[in-house]
Amino acid sequence: MSKGQFAIIGTGEVPCGWYPDRSHLEIASMAAYLAIKDAGINKDDIDGVLGQMSIMGNDWNTEVTFGRLPEALGIKNCKTTALVSSGGASSHSIRKAAEGLLISGHDMVLCVHSQRFSEFTPGQLAEGFAKAGCDPEWEIPYGMSFNALGAMVTQRYCYETGTTVEQVGSVCVAARKWALLQDNAMNKKDLTLEQVMGSRMVSTPLTAFMCNVLADGGSAFIMTTAERAKKLVDKPIYILGEGSRYSHRNLTKAKDLTRIVTKPAADEAYNKSGLGPEDMDIAQIYASYPVFTLMIFEDMGFCKRGEAGKYFMDGNTMPGGKMPVCTNGEALSFGHTGTGVGTALLVESVRQLQGKAGRAQVPGARFLIEDCGGGAFMDVHCAVLGNEIP
């Protein structure tokens, strides 16, 4: 990909939360409908439709694999449809798949994510996520869970950097402030640091409010080449630079547990875009657990190692702050939609840069860095996006 070769021209999103009456297909159809209307294009110009793998919802994955989306969405000129999977990193892998289609004979690709967790009990979800995140032979027999994974990373990060658990908790407070500005966010009530620290202990040092909450949700976006995008919409959002790194499957094999692999991925994205952290108006960070927000923020170049906790605690990343972070409230407050957390952040990124972010709008936002990652923090994909090509 060369700088600014591809662009996103429209996005759609459904409310995130517990909606047992809403099917996977309903979420996908609503998100796609909104994305097509937002881009203002004719649906018959779309010739590729990609669905994101949903986690635990295997019937839906089968539906997408067997071509449900183009038929249901009336994409008459569809040439290719496929299911794309990659843990929580799907907003990246689906974009890569879309780019592949765009350089090989397709004009416009619709990408759709849909997830329903409300069909499962809390116990099934705990078990399902343990199975997905942990090793069946070497971890699950010991009672490993996703929360324990996040907790162990938090413990080690605080030990190495001197960051306090309260500072980690302040990430959740900031996330909630942003979510309150989002109509589609799951959580609608303010959250104080006292509430975060005083909520029930889940896995030391993580309390209940420091763990994300699973939710139903979905979003969609439409991608095309920059050349085509300029003719179609007023404000195409360009992908200016990207960088990716894989680290591990089992967290015990992580290359560096308290840094994961953000720095090389972020540096690569900055280099390709010709921009640096000082040019970014927003950082959209896929974290799911607050400690990852801090370590990724540091490795994106916004703070020195060990200083992010204080920076967050001082309110710098909240609405109106110096450096807005996760303007949709992320998994912690917008809601954790499985593989869709990164897609929701990508969609919010596009809205921000198009000036369509409503009450959460960061005035004059031109450039931002976003990342997503998947599995048990197995990888990091950073992208610098902009509403102009610098």
Next chain:
Amino acid sequence: MSTEYNKPLPVPQKWSREFWKGTKDHKFLLKKCKDCGNIDHPPYYYCTECMSLEHEWVEASGKGTIYTYSTTYMGAPPVFTKEQPFTLAMIDLEEGPRMLSRIVDALPEEMKIGADVEVVFEDVTEDTTLVMFRLVK
């Protein structure tokens, strides 16, 4: 030992059967490459450093230190709920690899990063023995 053990048991791969055979005899074995000396844990089909298929199983000292840990009070998968609170840890083995396991016989407040631990074999069923650790006090 209980015949009603309802928690998930490891399902060995062909190349890890020796490990679980070892634990049954209360031996903690690691898969070591005969060509480059690399120890893979978890073990895989070939040596993840040099791709050699030649390996031997070497007995580990069973000693290590705690790299990180967490005590789970709630939210564990349902079959583990009754055991809460329990403590999981990543242990840096003397031989190099880092592994995840359970720390037994320790109060949550006794846990510390860098603490020395030693292996304990837990015979959870007639056929399966899990490798756990306890603090060296």
